[in-house]
Every structure is written in C-alpha cells, then in structure tokens.
Amino acid sequence: MLQARSLCSRELECSVNFWLYGVRSHAIFPPVTKFDLRSEDCVQGMSRLTNESVDLVVTSPPYNLGIDYRQYADRQDRQSYLNWCAKWSTQIRRILRANGSFFLNVGSAPSNPMLPHQIVIELTSASGGFFLQNTIHWIKSIAVEDREGDLKSHGHFKPINSKRFLNDCHEWVFHFTKTGRVELDRLAIGVPYQDKSNIARWSHTRGSDLRCRGNTWFIPYETIQSREKERPHPATFPVQLAEWCVKLHGVSRVRTMLDPFLGIGNSAVAAQRCGVKKFIGFEIDEAYLAEAKRRIE
Structure with a gap:
C-alpha cells in the first residue's frame, strides 16, 4: 500500500495510521x-x-x-x-x-x-x-560503464564550449x-551493501543491510x-x-x-x-x- 519511494519517518507513520483507520487511498498524508x-x-x-x-x-x-x-x-x-x-x-x-x-x-x-x-x-x-x-x-551528471561494458550517461548538466575547461557536473x-x-x-539516507558479507563482518551493522551513503x-x-x-x-x-x-x-x-x-x-x-x-x-x-x-x- 505504501509508495515505493523512500519516506521520511513522519510520512511513513502518518500513512500507516491512515491505513489502520480504514482510509482506502494510496496517497501519502504528511503532517x-x-x-x-x-x-x-x-x-x-x-x-x-x-x-x-x-x-x-x-x-x-x-x-x-x-x-x-x-x-x-x-x-x-x-x-x-x-x-x-x-x-x-x-x-x-x-x-x-x-x-x-x-x-x-x-x-x-x-x-x-x-x-x-x-x-x-x-x-x-x-x-x-x-x-x-x-x-x-x-x-548532477555522471557517465559510467554498465556490466556489459557499455558507457551510459545519467543526469543533466550545462555544457561548456571551451578548449580549456571540462563540463562542470557537480556542486558543493x-x-x-x-x-x-x-x-x-x-x-536515514543509507544504502545497502553491495557485498552482503560485510553485514556479518562489521559489528556496527548490527545485522542490518544498510551503510552510510558517504559524501x-x-x-x-x-x-x-x-x-x-x-x-x-x-x-x-x-x-x-x-x-x-x-x-x-x-x-x-x-x-x-x-x-x-x-x-x-x-x-x-x-x-x-x-x-x-x-x-x-x-x-x-x-x-x-x-x-x-x-x-x-
């Protein structure tokens, strides 16, 4: 019933409460x-x-x-x-x-x-x-190879017409x-481990398949x-x-x-x-x- 996107904790609590009280809707009801x-x-x-x-x-x-x-x-x-x-x-x-x-x-x-x-x-x-x-x-934009070796671009950027400078694809x-x-x-904005063996390897995971996203x-x-x-x-x-x-x-x-x-x-x-x-x-x-x-x- 809940939407697939990641919800803030208060959104999740509110949508669950509406479901418990019989509201037949797939909408999210944030406070x-x-x-x-x-x-x-x-x-x-x-x-x-x-x-x-x-x-x-x-x-x-x-x-x-x-x-x-x-x-x-x-x-x-x-x-x-x-x-x-x-x-x-x-x-x-x-x-x-x-x-x-x-x-x-x-x-x-x-x-x-x-x-x-x-x-x-x-x-x-x-x-x-x-x-x-x-x-x-x-x-904002990145180009990476997929598993087949094909180069795929993701995101958007404003191209620069220059022989000196690279396209600026990030901000601080x-x-x-x-x-x-x-x-x-x-x-709260964590991501799952790619190598699932890390879940048991690191004590700080406490058995959870979630790690810090990084910077x-x-x-x-x-x-x-x-x-x-x-x-x-x-x-x-x-x-x-x-x-x-x-x-x-x-x-x-x-x-x-x-x-x-x-x-x-x-x-x-x-x-x-x-x-x-x-x-x-x-x-x-x-x-x-x-x-x-x-x-x-």
Missing part, C-alpha cells in the same frame, strides 16, 4: 507544516528572529557568477561578495541552535573555481564562527555546525518540458537534495527549518514531505515567492 514565507531581505528578516531558534538551515545563495536573477545583481567584486556572505552567515549562526546543522549549497565556474572554498574560509574564520563538519559532493554542499560534533542520522550524492535534475512553467528560476537545487539534508540531520530533531534564499521553494517542499513542524523562508523576488507558495499548497 501539516506551518509555513512562514516572507517577502524580505534575509539579513533584515533573520535579524528579527530569536537567538538559537532554528534547528536546520538548508540554502543556496547566489553564486556571484553573473546569473540573470530578476531582483538581484549577481556580479560583485570578490571582497564585497564575501562581506555580504559574512553578514547573512553571522545571522544564521546567531539563530542556529547549538546542535543545529547548516547545509550550504554553492557552485562555481571553471574559470572561478576557488569561490566556494573562499566562502568556507570566511564562514570558518574566527569572526565567522562555524566548523566545517562535512563536505558533500552533489553530482558544505555542512556547517557550531561545534563540529553534531551527531547525524547517517543511515558523494548523485541527485540528477528531473527532466522537464518547460523551464518557464516547471522550473522558473535560473539556479535551483532539486527537492531531493534538501530532503536528504533534512533526513541526515534527523527529521525528529527538526522543529524549525530555515531557508534564507527561498527561491521557488524547493527546500519548503522538502520540509513538507518530511513533516517538519515549522518552516521559515525569505525571498526578495515576489514572482519566485508566489511560485514557492503555489508549490506547497
């Missing part, structure tokens, strides 16, 4: 998430949030790569951009709880490969105050915490027919990426989740799927905000 989506600059908006009031932040700011946003100039000089990153990250650190997690998705351009690492240096400096606890590689997801010691629910996440974009209708934003991460971040931190420990750069609301959809109790999002573009609200209705 209701309370949304607070605001048309506001995130630095100003976060300044009004209470200290240590957020458990989880999943976000992706503009990358300063000249992307054509409607309400934001995505091309500053390097130091101005890093100073701006320091402003919003300072607010995130203030409102994040001591055992909270901050997942930051950042991309780069082949001609500007150091920018993500400079952001990390800024956020982990003495003034930044964060610890980089994990570095995750989001793989940096996991920051306040202490560097926040425990995670690693098996390489292959999450392709869904194939769409119309960007204007289905993905009306120039730079989004998939809902599944945010969903894995929620699960990895631990769904049961997320009372309040925040995305200061909401865009069209993929992180909000992930929060809804996982049954997060409260979600706060900031977005300065009214059109993107309207789309985010539509997608969680």
Whole structure:
C-alpha cells in the first residue's frame, strides 16, 4: 500500500495510521507544516528572529557568477561578495541552535573555481564562527560503464564550449555546525551493501543491510518540458537534495527549518514531505515567492 519511494519517518507513520483507520487511498498524508514565507531581505528578516531558534538551515545563495536573477545583481567584486556572505552567515549562526546543522549549497565556474572554498574560509574564520563538519559532493551528471561494458550517461548538466575547461557536473554542499560534533542520522539516507558479507563482518551493522551513503550524492535534475512553467528560476537545487539534508540531520530533531534564499521553494517542499513542524523562508523576488507558495499548497 505504501509508495515505493523512500519516506521520511513522519510520512511513513502518518500513512500507516491512515491505513489502520480504514482510509482506502494510496496517497501519502504528511503532517501539516506551518509555513512562514516572507517577502524580505534575509539579513533584515533573520535579524528579527530569536537567538538559537532554528534547528536546520538548508540554502543556496547566489553564486556571484553573473546569473540573470530578476531582483538581484549577481556580479560583485570578490571582497564585497564575501562581506555580504559574512553578514547573512553571522545571522544564521546567531539563530542556529547549538546542535543545529547548516547545509550550504554553492557552485562555481571553471574559470572561478576557488569561490566556494573562499566562502568556507570566511564562514570558518574566527569572526565567522562555524566548523566545517562535512563536505558533500552533489553530482548532477555522471557517465559510467554498465556490466556489459557499455558507457551510459545519467543526469543533466550545462555544457561548456571551451578548449580549456571540462563540463562542470557537480556542486558543493558544505555542512556547517557550531561545534563540529553534531551527531547525524547517517543511515536515514543509507544504502545497502553491495557485498552482503560485510553485514556479518562489521559489528556496527548490527545485522542490518544498510551503510552510510558517504559524501558523494548523485541527485540528477528531473527532466522537464518547460523551464518557464516547471522550473522558473535560473539556479535551483532539486527537492531531493534538501530532503536528504533534512533526513541526515534527523527529521525528529527538526522543529524549525530555515531557508534564507527561498527561491521557488524547493527546500519548503522538502520540509513538507518530511513533516517538519515549522518552516521559515525569505525571498526578495515576489514572482519566485508566489511560485514557492503555489508549490506547497
């Protein structure tokens, strides 16, 4: 009766409860998430949030790569951009709880490969105050050989017309915490062992055919027919990426989740799927905000 896709624990509990009470439906009934989506600059908006009031932040700011946003100039000089990153990250650190997690998705351009690492240096400096606890590689496209030796490509990427640079098929997801010691629910996004003998070999498995996925996440974009209708934003991460971040931190420990750069609301959809109790999002573009609200209705 349950759908085949992996469910957040609260989704699963809720769908089972509906089945027990005789509801004849194959639909999933996630708990209701309370949304607070605001048309506001995130630095100003976060300044009004209470200290240590957020458990989880999943976000992706503009990358300063000249992307054509409607309400934001995505091309500053390097130091101005890093100073701006320091402003919003300072607010995130203030409102994040001591055992909270901050997942930051950042991309780069082949001609500007150091920018993500400079952001990390800024956020982990003495003034930044964060610890980089994990570095995750989001793989958007990959080519691998199958068992017959045939090469198969999976996923999507934007090709680069260059004789110097390779196509950029991945982005970074940096996991920051306040202490560097926040425990995670690693098996919430775990994968089965390829060699089943490892189940008995390693005591930490406790007989379970499930291991940590690791820090390489292959999450392709869904194939769409119309960007204007289905993905009306120039730079989004998939809902599944945010969903894995929620699960990895631990769904049961997320009372309040925040995305200061909401865009069209993929992180909000992930929060809804996982049954997060409260979600706060900031977005300065009214059109993107309207789309985010539509997608969680």
